[in-house]
Amino acid sequence: MKQIVILIAAVLFSLLFYGQSVGLNLALFAVLALVLLLFYNLKKFRDRGVLLHSVAYLLSAVLVFVHRSSLSVMANLLMFVSLVGAVSESQSSIYLKWLNGLYTSIAGFFHRNIDRQEASKASNWKQKADLPQLAKLIGIPIVFIILFVLLYRQGNPVFEGLIARINFDFINLQWLLFTLMGYYLFSNIAQPVLVEPATSADLSVSNNLLETANFSxxxxxxxxxxxxxxxxxxxxxxxxxxxxxxxxxxxxxxxxxxxxxxxxxxxxxxxxxxxxxxxxxxxxxxxxxxxxxxxxxxxxxxxxxxxxxxxxxxxxxAIKNQNYIGAFGLTYKRIGVYVYIFMTLIGLLTTFLKVLNLKNLAFLFRSNTQVAFMTLLLLSGVNWDRRITQYNLTQAQDFDMDYLIKLSNRNAILLYDLKDSVAISETQKRAIEKKYQYYIQELQQRNWQELNYDNFSLDLLKTESNSVFK
Known part of the structure; x- marks a missing residue:
């Protein structure tokens, strides 16, 4: 029964991702992965930490659907690895969750099968099944059937015509390999494993400093x-x-x-x-x-x-950076300055707490890594291309329109809406219109697996425009 569940999940994996870019499929995959983890590890989901990771993983998948940005995809993949690691050991540090989750996703199936008990079961099964005899029963008939089919084709034109009508074009080898990859992934994560002794060492290290004996x-x-x-x-x-x-x-x-x-x-x-x-x-x-x-x-x-x-x-x-932004607009580098400022502020705060509360280096590493991870998740919840465009065209004293045009297509609709309200050249207007048309065409050509929020926004805009013309 459990193998059938993994096989079904593998087929759905291919249906969602084979030949498709990311969009709605990543959100559906998150639901599929959670169902599989629940099916195999129901007791683990009674843990509050695992539940929080599950909610955060689903939220990150929704953000991919809404924004479809590289940052949201990266956050979703990292959250997937973190969830798998939390199911393997929810009390470990966040970086150990990443290690356990990544190791499970890559080699979980093989790790479980080299376990002594599994090896013992496998050896008993081999003794009972008589593998050499089974190989003979399957392999030898197949070889001779193929041989005689080739011989009979030469001696009977009617038989040759019958064989020629058999068409195996419906078999897509790439799709089968992709499904096999999905089966391997789900087989790995079905029962997450631990990397030892790293996990045990992490669990044994507390966040508190201890006084040593050599006190001079x-x-x-x-x-x-x-x-x-x-x-x-x-x-x-x-x-x-x-x-x-x-x-x-x-x-x-x-x-x-x-x-x-x-x-x-x-x-x-x-x-x-x-x-x-x-x-x-x-x-x-x-x-x-x-x-x-x-x-x-x-x-x-x-x-x-x-x-x-x-x-x-x-x-x-921060004051200098804000003066810079107010005068010349937002860019990713200027946003990055704020991210760095925030992370250094957190680093100083955790250092203060380390001295005040007698904490050790493990406390600093764990807390700062956790905050960095949460910051990545929060940043992935913003359409930064749209935010940069909106701020620069409505609030900044000056802006670089060529920079805004070179951003991803996630700001194409907003640029198109605001192009007549700002002083720009005709060449820039034509570039914006071209970018807008290209993006609309891209939205219309997407398969259902690749849909995101902008597709539904486009449908809404069409509905509203049609109602106006009526």
Missing amino acids: EASLKKEQQLGTTLLGLLNLLLLVYILTDIISINAMIVSKASELSIQVHNGINTLIASIIIAIIIILYFFRGNLNFYAHNRILKNLSFLWISLNVALIVLI
Whole structure:
């Protein structure tokens, strides 16, 4: 029964994806994969973590249907691997879920079959079935039937005509191979497996620091003095830098995008170096027993001040980036600056929590990886091409129309609607009309597996236009 379920899933897999691009099929595949995982691992879905991953996976598939962007597809694939890993071990870290999910998807079937119990069952079955005899019963008759068919075709024209009428063109070898690939994938994920000893090691490591036995009061005092001196001077230097940066922002008069771009990028480079050095220094001094040293209060306060000043530096970079965007519009690189700013802010926050709550490096790695993963999922929920276009044409002081035209077709309808409300050249208008017509044609030529939200929006626009003309 279970093999029949996998076989049916494999046929549906080919029906959804063979010769098709992504769209509605990826959302239907998510439902199919969840049904299969439920069928084989019903007890695992009583776990809250597995349920949350299931909901997030379905949501990511819906976002592919709505936006059909590379980012949403990437988030969906990563969420699929994460769900499979959560079914294998829901308590593991997110990066272990990815490892277990990826390993299961690639080699789960073989992993289960090299298990000792499975090998024992297989050997018993081989002894009972007498495989050599079975091979003879199937192989030898097939060989001789083919041989005599070829001989009889030469001696009887009527028989030759009968054989010639047999047409095997309906058999699509590529489709069969694609179905076989689907069968292999579903066989792998049906019962997710664990990568050992990596999973056990991850489960055994807590997020808390533990005091070690070699506790030397004298060495800790020296280390505390070094840390206090170093962080004190670095805080003073960073404070002076921030004050001068505030003065430069207030006095800033920029007429060219290139000038502001240089200032923003220089600020980002400074931010990168500052954050990396800050975290490395803090992690070095608070890597072990200094966390439990009775006289470490000044060092901790200086660390918190250093983190706070770096947060202030982040705010200044955000102000510069927003001035850049307000003057010259949104681009993917400028959005990327905000993403980086957010992730560095999270890194500083987790470093603060590590020092405050006596956490270890595993806590930093787990929490930052988890936030990065959630950020990717959230970013995949936005049609960035449309958002960039809408902001640049309605709010930015200046914009690059050629850049907007070169974006993906996901902004084609909006560009077409706004082309007459902005001052652009006739050449750019023709380029927009060409892009719009090409996208409409693409939408109309899609198969049902490739449909996404824009197809239904197009049908709605047609309905509304028809009602107007009536």
